[in-house]
Amino acid sequence: MGGGKAVDTAKITADRAGIPVLIVPTIASTDAPCSGCAVIYTEEGVFQTVSYQRMNPQVVLVDTEVIAAAPTRFLVAGMGDALATWFEARSCERTQSANECGGYSTLTGLTLARLCYDTLLRYGPDAKRANQRKIVTPALNHIVEANILLSGIGFESSGLAAAHSVHNGLTALEETHSYYHGEKVAFGLLTGLHLTDAPPEEIAGVYDFCEGIGLPTTLSGIGVDAADRERLARAAQKACAPQEGIHHEAGAMTPEKVLSAMIAADAMGCDREARHGA
Ligand SMILES: [Zn+2]
Incomplete structure (x- = not known):
């Protein structure tokens, strides 16, 4: 419990x-x-x-009244963790990489991962508002299902890729320790999208979602100084450790590419933030 x-x-x-x-x-x-x-x-x-x-x-066993009474930052972080599931599943399917159990994804696993992403986009902001007011609504129930069930089955059946590896790399930096798993995974996902040359419209959609519910889209949003390239390189190096899921992405993944993608993800996040704030 x-x-x-x-x-x-x-x-x-x-x-x-x-x-x-x-x-x-x-x-x-x-x-x-x-x-x-x-x-x-x-x-x-x-x-x-x-x-x-x-x-x-x-x-x-989940009681959504208990979830509704918990601090909203937890639910939002859970959406960050769940947000990566579909993209990581898709990467593993494209490269025919192993899932978390050492097998291969099924259509069921992939469909549930996709349903997880669609559910977040549809109900995420409403669920956050419900949590802020400590009420249980259908939207909150849907997001609890996405965060706990769909994301769990999705990642385990379809596999992990860049987003979680970047998260794991970021844990090497002490300044990220006060940020939750899902918050770092969200930034890891943005990095992964830049890393894998995802379509700009798709990248924009993920930034929109993160900004809308308050998930970090910049390095400063997870406590990291973007100007300190040496520290960023340490995280990038750890993200590319041989056992990491980042190697489920297409093409050879190197710390140099990951470092550039982290900086690109942060730059876009900062620019968008400046534009919205203006
Ligand atoms: Zn996770």
Whole structure:
């Protein structure tokens, strides 16, 4: 019972003890509850590895009244995590890369990942408003489903790619530690879209969504100084570690390309922010 850290700890503990696990998420800030894997960080908060369990949680029970009463930033961060699911699934499908279970995506997995993205675009802003007023509405229910169920099945069945690798790279920078997983994943997704030459209209749509619900679109939005290229290069280097999902993207992925994409994503975010603020 609790958030991502409690959920992942419970999953690993149950797996080691050989007993089933029932998850009751009290926030919808990540897609961890339904998945059969857990992320392990060092004590300093740097991404270390992913631990795979033999079974997925037997039950995931969500009371949306509890979610509605939780701080809105959690729900928004969960939308950031869920936002990447469709794009990462699509990358894995294009390159026929393995999913999180070592198999290949199915049409079901891909369709649920797409439904996750469409649900966010349709109901995200309304769900945020409901959460701010601590009320349960159909939109809030739909977003809880997207953040917890659709994103969980989507990423596990279809695989991860650039967005989560950039997130993992960013955890090497201490200044990002006070930002939530989904907030860093959102910036990782924007980086991934620039990295993979996504159509400009599509990129604009993702920025629109992030700006609309308050997900970070700039490096300063996740505590990073964009001018410090040496530190950015450290994150880019970690994002390209051999075991990273970024290699599920088409073409060879290098720290240099990732660094450029991070700077491009930040530049677009800053420009748009300046234009909107003007
Ligand atoms: Zn995630």
